[in-house]
Amino acid sequence: MSRSDTDTDVSQVGQREVGERADLESSAPSAETPASIIGRSPWEIFWAHFRQDRFALVGLVIIFLMLLMAIFAPVVASITKHEPNQVNLRSLDEYGLPSAPRWWPDKYDPTTGEKIAESPPGYLLGVDDTGRDQFVRIAYGARTSLQVAFIATGIALMIGVLLGLTAGFYRGKVDTVLSRATDVVLALPILLLALGIASACGANKEGCFWGLIKPGLGPVIMIIGLFGWPYIARIVRGQVLSLREKEFVEAARSLGASNRRIILREILPNVAAPIIVYTTLIIPSNILFEAGLSFLGVGVPDTTPSWGGMIADAGSAFTFAPWLMIFPGLALFLTTLAFNLVGDGLRDALDPRKGI
């Protein structure tokens, strides 16, 4: 038996460098838990635990706020009267340098000691080196990040669950083929391929792969979705392998239930918990992956605000305009932190044996 088939396998998703690895330490609560506790409904038990986890609740609040920001980004833009790509040259100094937020404490350039230009009123977080409202761009950046978080992760989830269920349930040749395929995808240098696909698909109006993928957020989402499923598949497969031997599955089978029914009614509900936990934990990885690609300049185009891209742009300016680096970074960090907190909370609540 090879290592990848053992249950102790600790996998990792792609590149930690851009955080594209979910943290799999005891990543998935074992599937038996909900089934083994009888009496209170699993969800009642879950909620009783979860609500006591203050960190996780804070995480939920942050995610909720970020969602609000993403949804109401156009409202933010209309209140400030600055579109995310609107250039205001009057908010730059005569050398085209960005101006600081009005409340910025450090009023003097650290190297020259000269007074820093102040943004006009209405620019809450200052302007970037083009005279664009940084606050509005951060709000729109939330859209980019959350789209990646939900759509890309959703794609990965669907593929992973489907393949994992199939492999685990049918075993045999199907399992061998799917498991090997999973191994291959896991061994790919994903960031490298992602860099290639992203730069290939971003160069043309037509996009790439015969027009299937258009430039913009599309390639990034496709990459994450298409390369992110193997871990999910593995976890699901492992769970299903053990579940299908359980009494309640045997019972259902002896009652003449079809495979389809067994999968959907007996097995799927029981693997839901680990899937939910795992999904929450890979969301921050995926957000960081998009940010990393944009940071390297091959993610979304400049006209689509992305926190990673904003941090990259700010990198050359942090000696005289540190606010450009701090706020998008903070937004990104808080979002990933929030998802991680919620993920940890979910895991502990769903599998109380491992709680903090």
Place this chain on the structure above:
Amino acid sequence: MGRYLIRRALFMVLVIMIVSFLTFLIFVKLPAGDPARRAVGRTTTPEQIENATKAFGLDKPLYVQYWRFLKGFIPYPGLWLTEDVYYSYGNFVPVKEELARRIPITGILAIGAAVIWLSIGIPIGILSGVRRRSVADRAAMIFAIIGVSMPIFWLAQLLLYAFWFKLELLPSSGIPIGYNGWGGALRAAAEGRFILPWVSLAYISAAFYARMVRGNLIETMNEDYIRTARAKGLSERRVIYKHGLRGALTPVVTMLGLDVGLLLGGAFITETVFGLPGIGQLAVQSIPTNDFPMVMGVTILGAFIIAAANLIVDVAYAFVDPRVRYT
């Protein structure tokens, strides 16, 4: 064991083949444009483009081109990244030479960072796991969750801002002139030029390792054989350090092998932020300019190292985890 190794090695070859094919597929028809056109610059004549196309072998059918590149995979002297095919379309430098120049930088970066994150992550994980719910555990886990949530490029910039710009304690980036080869890389390391990159990489990984070790330790301590050990009357200390750790640290071997393999294949972001001329920086620079042989070279190297790391991990596993059987 022998058969198992052969099977794994064959699998490794398969993976590398697939990687090469995907890379070829993605990059060869990159809309970034014809490398020949790019090489001759803007002012040109159709004849010049034709010359360049021939010089690069781009006039041949695709399968011939793929075969030319594929030969570079064969680790036979003269064929492995052969200079006839594997040279930069940008500046005509052999890929092999460029890689050789960059490996020491990436190597020092990856190995140094790994040493740091192991020596931080594992003790913290053990401490947290042993003293569950203590103040130290809570602090450690906050440290860890911040780490796993941290975008590395942002952390890198914050560190640069603090330690280079504000406090002026450390050099910012880059490797000075004349620091060539392993000697040069070591010298740069001795001068502290790798400290910030190491710390950036290591903090995030240490956070992952701490969480992993803690979780594994807690899980292991619930296993039957630990209960048995306790029942035998062994001291708790002995139970933890003799039996518990073995189970908890086994996965670390796997993870470490794969992580170091990944980093050796190129720490794209860290090298870019800190201006380190390593493999990752080479990839990031070569892709947008469609320097195909260079990209292919980096990919081969990366895939090779990752695959080799997998193999080594598999073998190492046999020694640390008696439960794994090789059939």
Place this chain on the structure above:
Amino acid sequence: MGNMRRGVALKRALRVIAVVTVLGLVAAACGDGGGDTGPTDEPGQPTAELEGGTLNMAMLADVTAAFDPQKEYYSVTWEYYRCCLLRTLMSYEGVPTDEGGAQIHPDLAAGEPTQSEDGLTWTYQIKPGLMYAPPKEDTEITAADFIRAMERTANPKANVGGYSFYYSVIEGFDDFAAGDATEISGITAPDTHTLEITTTTPLGDVSYRFAMGTSAPIPPDDEGERLGVAEGHDRNYGRFLVASGPYMFEGSETMDFSADPGDQTEAPGYVPGRQIVLVENPSYDPASDELRDHYPERIEVRIGGDNDDLYNQVEQGELDFVVDGAVPAEKIRDYQTNPDLQDRINIYASDAVRYVSFNLGEPPFDDVHVRKAVNWAFDKEGWRQLRGGPSTGEIAGHIFVNSLQDGILADYDPYQTPNASGDIEKAKEEMALSKYDTDGDGVCDAPECQGILTISDREDPYPEQTALLTQNLEPLGLTLDVKQLERGTMYNKCLDPNSHHALCAAPGWGKDYADGITFGEPLFTTAGLYESCCNYSLVGATPEQMTEWGYDVTEVPSVDEMNEACAALEPGDERFQCWAEYDQHLMEEVVPWVPYLFDNSVDIISANVENYTFDQFAGLAAFDSLAVPGNTS
């Protein structure tokens, strides 16, 4: 010709791009420039107190073809060749145009050439007794070595990316290149120190063509090796370069050309992508050279790094000079405002123009009124501010850089607006005349004005500039669909008429003959159309071509005749005047562009540098004139 090749790194503010600048015929003062030149001196008469020391430079990116003279078509390399590594038949003094920098002088030639009566043959005498750098210190530079260089220039295996087209006029050159002849009939050596060059048509600028690196002599090697020391190094001769100038790669003497080419080891002084170390060439005879300063004893160049970081190092004195960077705006501000720093910033006109081009075949820009309206609405001052403010260049009112017209049009701008910030009222008046504005309210109401395909560069400041343009054009009813691409891709897409782009928003163009033809021909005539060069506007395309490329518009204006008329004139006032009229015709009748900036080269130097001289030939500092006598290594 003027070539803005080569992008650098990712997402960095690249405010200046390299321009290959060749051949100066004009010694006219450029309108802008000025700046501080630091202490200057007479070139060719080295002042002892400026000599010595190690010059520490940095480059963001390596040269383009590892110093192979038959491939390098990049201004930075050309400066290394001119100042330091390669002497050519003729060369320049390495000073600004207004100090006579565009004038050509004998270098390896013993004097001015003589021309035959039919004007086709030029004869050069070569200075006797000049030797190559080690390991060829015992080999004298002779006429045959120039022929060898030409043969390598014609060799398709060796000239990838080079500029062999400049030499097609030599009799027999093309036949040799095609393999139909065993030698180039038009370049011969009647004796060891005489070189005869015969062209197929009379040509006044042969000397300028033999001032470029690809024509520099290549020493012979073993018997039977036709390409001499370059034999077997089709791809990488640059790393085995045998120097003839005041410097050579460190360790050049260790090269052994007697070995099999595959077994030879290159000079250790140049490590591609990492470093260039130049040391004094012991064979160099300063008495034979009146053109170069060769102040530093040693030149060390570190390749790679972050633009802003490198300039910080210049400020701190760890580096003396950055070759291919873009001085960050905040540094320009510091150096211009701080009295202690003011004499360490150097600003010169780099004889290049930046512009936005219209595709004349793509509606709505097939209508001259729409093109004029965009010219009126364009915020040139805003574009300059996004690039880094006034020091980055002079607002352009027309197409040809002023030095090519002797400054005749220096004050000319048919679309002058207050503060050069655009005039939306004038723009609307113009738009109202267009067929795309059916109700005449000055706002385009045709569907063609929506989603105009705009090709741009993804590096700063282009994304910001196109965002500004989008904003400026909105009141005219024009909306843009902007594609931001990597620089090389961007140029390829702009040139390819099949891409059907309507606007190309990020190109630039530099002179390289200091003659109007280097603007007039490649940019606006049929000779510059796909897939040759750079006529992005499709001016002069035939109806057949337009149909072939899939355009509905088949009639576009042509200026081929005007260009030919100017090209036929003798150099001088009449020719300047002709280019000026051509320029005016383009600006007012054809309107293929919005030219917005005549570019400056902006450099800062460290406190260690006691002399800075701008070389118009490469549009860069003359490296050998950067004096650092106090720098000891």
